[in-house]
Amino acid sequence: xxxxxxxxxxxxxxxxxxxxxxxxxxEPSVIALNRQTGEVLATGREAWQMIGRTPGYIVAVRxxxxxxxxxxxxxxxxxxxxxxxxxxxxxTRPKVVICVPSAITEVERRAVTDxxxxxxxxxAQLIEQPMAAAIGADLPIDEPVGNMVIDIGGGTSETAVIxxxxxxxxxxxxxxxxxxxxxxxxxxxxxxxxxxxxxxxxEVKVAIGSASPTExxxxxxxxxxxxxxxxxxxxxxxxxxxRFAIDDVVSSIxxxxxxxxxxxxxxxAQDFLSxxxxxxxxxxxxxxxxxxxxxxxxxxxxxxxMPLEAVVMGAGHCIEHYDAxxxxxxxxxx
Amino acid sequence: MTVLFISLVVLxxxxxxxxxxxxxxxxxxxxxxxxxxxxxxSERRRESFERVRPPMHDDDYDDExxx
Numbered sequence: 001x002x003x004x005x006x007x008x009x010x011x012x013x014x015x016x017x018x019x020x021x022x023x024x025x026x027e028p029s030v031i032a033l034n035r036q037t038g039e040v041l042a043t044g045r046e047a048w049q050m051i052g053r054t055p056g057y058i059v060a061v062r063x064x065x066x067x068x069x070x071x072x073x074x075x076x077x078x079x080x081x082x083x084x085x086x087x088x089x090x091x092t093r094p095k096v097v098i099c100v101p102s103a104i105t106e107v108e109r110r111a112v113t114d115x116x117x118x119x120x121x122x123x124a125q126l127i128e129q130p131m132a133a134a135i136g137a138d139l140p141i142d143e144p145v146g147n148m149v150i151d152i153g154g155g156t157s158e159t160a161v162i163x164x165x166x167x168x169x170x171x172x173x174x175x176x177x178x179x180x181x182x183x184x185x186x187x188x189x190x191x192x193x194x195x196x197x198x199x200x201x202x203e204v205k206v207a208i209g210s211a212s213p214t215e216x217x218x219x220x221x222x223x224x225x226x227x228x229x230x231x232x233x234x235x236x237x238x239x240x241x242x243r244f245a246i247d248d249v250v251s252s253i254x255x256x257x258x259x260x261x262x263x264x265x266x267x268x269a270q271d272f273l274s275x276x277x278x279x280x281x282x283x284x285x286x287x288x289x290x291x292x293x294x295x296x297x298x299x300x301x302x303x304x305x306m307p308l309e310a311v312v313m314g315a316g317h318c319i320e321h322y323d324a325x326x327x328x329x330x331x332x333x334x
Numbered sequence: 335m336t337v338l339f340i341s342l343v344v345l346x347x348x349x350x351x352x353x354x355x356x357x358x359x360x361x362x363x364x365x366x367x368x369x370x371x372x373x374x375x376s377e378r379r380r381e382s383f384e385r386v387r388p389p390m391h392d393d394d395y396d397d398e399x400x401x
Contacts, residue, residue: 017386020385020386021386022385022386023386135374135379138376138379138380138383140376141374142371142372142374142375142376164371165370165371165374313383316382316386317373317378317379317382317383320382320385321373321378321382324366324369324370324372324373325370325373325374327366327370328370
């Protein structure tokens with residue numbers, strides 16, 4: 001008998017929670033394929049290490065962009081391999097709860113559930129990421145008080161106001177950590193005339209990226225290919241440059257938080273002043289982001305204890321109490 | 335007199351039946367909402383989270399990019 005699963009199918013990472021066991025898998029959402037035969041060569045961390053470093057016949061891709069499936073067939077194969085790795089076979093078909101961005105369309109929703117069913121799930125239910133994040137972050141969402149959660153993932157940023165076990169207000173933008181990396185890549189190309197890969201851009205973001213000035217700022221050396229000569233070249237980036245490069249993306253995220261605050265009923269809005277908002281998701285780890293949001297909203301911002309695992313832990317709790325919480329699944333409310 | 339008595343008994347029976355049905359119809363909603371809220375309580379969540387092993391952290395790659 002297969003144990004039921006909760007999956008956080010993120011643009012950046014995929015986490016799997018097994019009922020009664022906890023998180024059993026945490027890997028990048030990447031798959032490497034042989035371009036000629038279509039054969040899967042690697043998934044997860046192994047495939048992630050291949051990004052940008054493969055020979056012509058191998059392609060390492062992220063089958064999700066902006067939280068949505070961009071390649072249905074590859075996503076299905078990736079889910080099938082992930083399920084196999086956690087012990088699912090054709091004879092053991094578990095119930096699966098999958099976390100998805102709240103803004104996905106009906107077609108995208110169907111694509112995710114179909115991919116999971118074809119990959120071996122007996123039943124696939126979807127839950128909105130901010131709701132799962134609020135459960136996983138241990139916010140008191142069972143009480144009649146305003147809880148605000150900001151989930152910044154690889155491809156989406158979602159802000160939700162939750163009270164009495166339901167979403168009261170929601171705002172989502174298809175902008176996330178990968179857009180920050182892309183903005184750094186574009187800036188370095190434009191201003192310094194060198195091309196850098198997405199992994200290098202990510203390293204720059206982690207090393208010196210910030211949304212507002214912070215203490216202990218330092219510069220970073222970036223190596224890439226000179227666009228004029230085609231030769232390797234090194235340039236030095238300052239934190240101010242990176243802040244300037246990513247400002248549009250950060251502004252887009254903070255603007256969505258402000259829009260969500262404006263949608264909240266006044267009775268709940270006053271709770272935020274005392275209780276604050278909670279940041280989850282890998283994008284929330286960007287230095288100075290909490291301070292930037294706090295400055296623009298005048299509402300305290302706190303970091304969740306488990307920003308990277310909150311979503312899958314929340315979905316895992318729904319798997320543990322499946323019957324009591326099945327009303328929260330996306331199909332159940334329509 | 336008998337007719338009046340029978341009418342009163344019938345009315346009372348209909349009243350009890352209607353009240354019973356109403357209660358019967360209301361209870362599942364109340365009960366399921368209570369169950370839903372109870373399952374979301376901090377105690378229930380703590381039970382779930384404490385039962386499972388601590389989350390894995392990987393050192394080989396940087397996972398600060400997103401969820």
